[in-house]
Structure formats: structure tokens, C-alpha cells
Amino acid sequence: MGLSPDNVHGLTLAVSSSIFIGTSFIIKKKGLKKAGTTGVRAGSGGHTYLYEPLWWAGMISMIVGEIANFAAYAFAPAILVTPLGALSIIVSAVLAHFVLEEKLHIFGVLGCVLCMVGSTTIVLNAPQERQINSVKQVWHHATQPGFIVYTVFVLILVAVLIFQFVPRYGKTHLIVYVGICSLMGSLTVMSVKAVGIALKLSFSGTNQFKYYETWVFAVIVAVCCIFQINYLNKALDTFNTAVISPVYYVMFTIFTILASVIMFKDWESQSASQIVTELCGFVTILSGTFLLHKTRDMGNDPPKEPPVFQSPRASEAPSSPLPISQR
Numbered sequence: 001m002g003l004s005p006d007n008v009h010g011l012t013l014a015v016s017s018s019i020f021i022g023t024s025f026i027i028k029k030k031g032l033k034k035a036g037t038t039g040v041r042a043g044s045g046g047h048t049y050l051y052e053p054l055w056w057a058g059m060i061s062m063i064v065g066e067i068a069n070f071a072a073y074a075f076a077p078a079i080l081v082t083p084l085g086a087l088s089i090i091v092s093a094v095l096a097h098f099v100l101e102e103k104l105h106i107f108g109v110l111g112c113v114l115c116m117v118g119s120t121t122i123v124l125n126a127p128q129e130r131q132i133n134s135v136k137q138v139w140h141h142a143t144q145p146g147f148i149v150y151t152v153f154v155l156i157l158v159a160v161l162i163f164q165f166v167p168r169y170g171k172t173h174l175i176v177y178v179g180i181c182s183l184m185g186s187l188t189v190m191s192v193k194a195v196g197i198a199l200k201l202s203f204s205g206t207n208q209f210k211y212y213e214t215w216v217f218a219v220i221v222a223v224c225c226i227f228q229i230n231y232l233n234k235a236l237d238t239f240n241t242a243v244i245s246p247v248y249y250v251m252f253t254i255f256t257i258l259a260s261v262i263m264f265k266d267w268e269s270q271s272a273s274q275i276v277t278e279l280c281g282f283v284t285i286l287s288g289t290f291l292l293h294k295t296r297d298m299g300n301d302p303p304k305e306p307p308v309f310q311s312p313r314a315s316e317a318p319s320s321p322l323p324i325s326q327r
Contacts, residue, residue: 006129010076013068014084020065022091024058026099031055074196078189078260079278080126082253086115086285089245089292107295114288121281125274127266134201138194139213147190147263154183154255158227170234174247177235181228182251186259188224191217246293250286257282 003011031054032041040046049055065088072081090112097104104112132138141147158180165176194217198208208214235244260266267275 003123003126004128006075007077007080007126010072010074010081010129011084011123013072013075014081015087017065017069017072018084018087019091020061020068022088023095024062024065025092026058026095027061028055028058029096029100031058070192070196071200073189073193074200076129077127077264077266078193079257079266080122082189082256082260083122083282083285084119085253086249086289087119089289090115093292105295108292111288111291111295114291115285116288118281118284118286118288121284122278125270125277125281127270127274130264132197132201134206135194135198135208135211135214135217138197138217141263142190142194144263147259150259150262151187154187158183171238174235174239174243177231177238178244178248178251180231181235181248182255184224184227184231185252186255188221188228189256190259190263191220191224195221243293246286246290249289253282 031052032049034054035041035049035052036046039048041048069081069085093104093108093112096102161176161180161183165173166180170176195214198211198214198217202208232248235248
């Protein structure tokens with residue numbers, strides 16, 4: 001099945017988004033390093049980076065990337081756009097290797113290749129975007145029994161996590177904060193898609209902001225984003241970023257695809273072999289993402305000195321000069 005014009009537009013925007021976002025991390029890090037030489041580093045509570053043009057260039061790059069990602073959902077199904085977010089990890093890892101001299105380990109290269117293979121598999125088998133001529137059509141999809149049940153399930157599960165699990169396990173179990181972010185994120189993406197479609201149709205000459213449904217979707221986007229940002233910040237402040245990133249990507253993508261399949265029935269027009277192929281592509285991307293994060297510091301480890309041979313008599317001496325880290 002060939003790519004429709006809308007899918008091509010969505011694909012182009014999604015890839016552009018990954019390039020801008022992946023590049024932004026490198027530019028901002030360069031800015032942070034430069035600012036740290038003239039003032040208090042950000043990690044120590046300083047805000048010197050706010051006066052560094054390079055850091056702002058990185059912020060602008062990230063904003064452009066997020067806008068492109070927002071627009072991509074207006075043209076292509078979420079099952080195509082969301083998994084391609086992994087490409088920003090590849091861009092960031094490759095640029096870090098050349099610009100920041102953070103060496104990319106051979107397994108990191110393998111992770112990049114897996115992400116590329118998985119992304120290509122999904123792109124070639126992605127479902128066509130449904131023809132939508134009004135935001136009222138999106139509202140019709142959103143108010144179908146299947147998606148209402150999913151939304152109620154998400155809200156109940158989020159409420160249970162917030163009031164029952166956060167006080168007890170929030171500080172010790174990563175899945176609690178990330179689960180809240182991922183569940184709310186799936187509703188965010190569906191609403192973002194609705195607002196994106198409304199904007200696309202409005203720019204085409206058919207004003208969609210005269211319908212109250214458009215504003216309901218916009219409010220849902222704002223509320224869900226606040227929840228996501230709040231609990232993602234809690235997760236980042238509590239747990240290792242290297243662990244959060246892949247877990248959040250996996251959970252967010254799974255729930256987003258599930259929400260899209262229920263709301264827009266993306267797989268309705270596809271054969272079983274196409275669906276299985278897409279799932280295989282998704283699993284391939286997940287494998288590459290975990291491999292990238294698991295091995296991203298391997299290339300920067302200093303070479304270990306070979307152990308110095310000591311005779312049994314010398315090693316038993318109480319005054320043997322061991323390095324401090326081995327005492």
C-alpha cells in the first residue's frame with residue numbers, strides 16, 4: 001500500500017520534528033557548557049544559561065520541532081507519527097558523537113540501525129489517514145462507546161495512581177509517575193490531533209473555531225499537558241533520566257497507539273499481515289531505543305588499567321598500596 005499525500009506530509013513533519021528536537025538537545029548542552037564557564041552551572045542551581053544565545057537557539061529549535069510534531073498529527077495517523085519520535089534519539093546520539101565528543105559505542109550504532117529499520121517498517125505499512133472534513137467528525141469518533149470506555153478507564157486509573165499509589169510508591173517505583181504521564185499523554189495526542197485538524201481546515205477556508213467541540217478539545221489539551229508536565233518533572237527529579245526516557249517512550253507510544261486504534265479505528269482497513277508487520281516494526285524500535293539508552297555511556301568510559309601482578313606474599317602485606325576506590 002502506497003503512502004497517501006497526507007501521510008507523506010505527516011511523515012515529513014514527523015521526521016523534521018525529530019531532527020529539530022534531537023538537534024536542540026545538543027545545542028542546549030553546548031550553551032549550558034559555555035554558560036557554566038562564566039557563572040554557576042545549571043546543575044548547581046544557576047541560571048546563567050538564560051543569558052547564553054546558544055541555549056536560546058536550542059530552545060527555539062525544540063519549539064520548532066514540537067510545532068512540527070503537533071502539525072504531523074493533523075495529517076497522519078498517530079500509529080505513524082508517534083513511533084517516529086525515536087528518531088530524535090538517533091539524531092541526538094549521532095550529533096553528540098561528532099559535536100560533543102560523547103563516543104557512540106558499537107551497540108549504540110546497532111541501536112540506531114534498529115530504530116531506522118523499525119521506523120521504515122512502520123512507515124511502509126502505516127494505515128491511510130481518514131478523510132475528515134469537519135471537527136464534528138472527530139467529535140463523533142471521540143464520543144463513540146469504545147473511546148468513551150477507554151477515556152473513563154484512563155481517568156479512573158489515573159485517579160487511583162494519584163491518590164492511592166503516588167503517596168505510597170511514588171518515590172520508589174518509576175512506573176507510578178510514568179504511568180500517569182503516559183495515560184494522560186494518550187488523551188493529549190487524540191485532542192492535539194483534533195485541534196490540528198481544526199487548524200488545517202480553518203487555514204483551508206473552513207472555519208472550525210465556530211464549533212464548541214474545537215474549544216473542548218483545546219481545553220483537554222491544556223489540562224492533560226499540565227498533568228503530564230507536573231508528573232514528568234516529579235519523575236525526572238526522583239529517578240535516573242537514562243531509565244525514564246525509554247520507559248516513558250514505550251508506555252506513551254503503546255497507550256497512544258491503543259487510543260488511536262480505538263478512536264479512529266486505524267486498523268479497520270488493514271490486513272492481519274500489515275498489522276503484525278507494524279507491531280514488529282514497533283518492537284524493533286523499542287529494542288533499538290533500549291539499546292541506545294543502555295549503552296550510551298559505554299563509549300565514554302575511561303580505559304581500565306590492566307591489573308598489576310603481585311606475589312601472594314606481597315598481596316597479603318597489610319601496607320599494600322591499593323587505590324582508594326578499592327579499599
